Amino acid sequence: MFTVRIQSEDFDASAEASALTRGRTDVGAVVTFAGLCRADDAPGGAPLIALTLEHYPGMAEEEITRIVTEARGRWPLSGATVIHRFGRMTPGDNIVLVVTTSAHRGAAFAAAEFLMDWLKTRAPFWKLEEREDAQDWIAAKDSDDDAAGRWS
Amino acid sequence: MKILYFAWVRERIGLESETVEPPATVRTVADLAGWLAARGEGYARAFENPRIVRAALDRRHAKPDSAIDGVNEIAFFPPMTGG
Numbered sequence: 001m002f003t004v005r006i007q008s009e010d011f012d013a014s015a016e017a018s019a020l021t022r023g024r025t026d027v028g029a030v031v032t033f034a035g036l037c038r039a040d041d042a043p044g045g046a047p048l049i050a051l052t053l054e055h056y057p058g059m060a061e062e063e064i065t066r067i068v069t070e071a072r073g074r075w076p077l078s079g080a081t082v083i084h085r086f087g088r089m090t091p092g093d094n095i096v097l098v099v100t101t102s103a104h105r106g107a108a109f110a111a112a113e114f115l116m117d118w119l120k121t122r123a124p125f126w127k128l129e130e131r132e133d134a135q136d137w138i139a140a141k142d143s144d145d146d147a148a149g150r151w152s
Numbered sequence: 153m154k155i156l157y158f159a160w161v162r163e164r165i166g167l168e169s170e171t172v173e174p175p176a177t178v179r180t181v182a183d184l185a186g187w188l189a190a191r192g193e194g195y196a197r198a199f200e201n202p203r204i205v206r207a208a209l210d211r212r213h214a215k216p217d218s219a220i221d222g223v224n225e226i227a228f229f230p231p232m233t234g235g
Contacts, residue, residue, distance in 0.1 A: 035235055055234070056156070056208070059208055119235045123234045124208070124229065125232060128159070137159055137160045137230065139230075139231075139233070140232065
């Protein structure tokens with residue numbers, strides 16, 4: 001089972017992982033990764049109040065589906081669920097979920113890491129940081145491009 | 153053709169989307185960005201560093217030299233920061 005969802009609502013990581021294994025006897029490995037909004041002080045000390053994630057409706061779902069298809073071509077996965085939220089999130093809130101299942105752990109771990117690396121550099125989402133005195137768009141990191149580049 | 157703008161590209165231009173009819177000499181993503189940049193101050197600011205503005209043609213990532221002929225929907229946006 002392969003699922004991609006773009007939503008503003010929260011998700012339940014353990015329920016999503018259970019949904020990929022329930023009733024199956026061929027799954028030997030489940031990797032669950034959740035990315036959360038982190039409390040993050042600016043260099044001057046201003047604490048993060050919230051992150052607002054903007055997305056490109058339609059393309060976000062299509063692009064993540066293409067990334068999942070690419071992962072399926074590289075590893076023998078029995079299932080994957082990717083959920084990416086949009087809207088305003090405060091520290092501690094869930095942002096993104098990747099669950100991968102396979103017969104063995106190597107494929108499940110590698111595919112989950114591949115999916116996250118490519119999500120960060122190809123999925124059309126943008127983060128607006130809200131602090132007490134300012135709002136700023138977060139700049140893309142070269143380190144994310146480097147992480148994605150190692151898979152090619 | 154329909155053009156969509158996201159994040160700070162949208163804020164600088166002041167529009168989420170618009171429909172435009174560029175001249176026939178505008179053939180690529182880079183041509184279109186250059187043509188848009190000449191439309192006003194907000195556009196000029198959005199495309200002041202065209203190397204960092206990304207584009208998608210009909211919801212697929214595109215390169216500056218990608219041809220826009222026959223494309224219905226073009227989007228311009230900053231490098232992605234999801235995940």
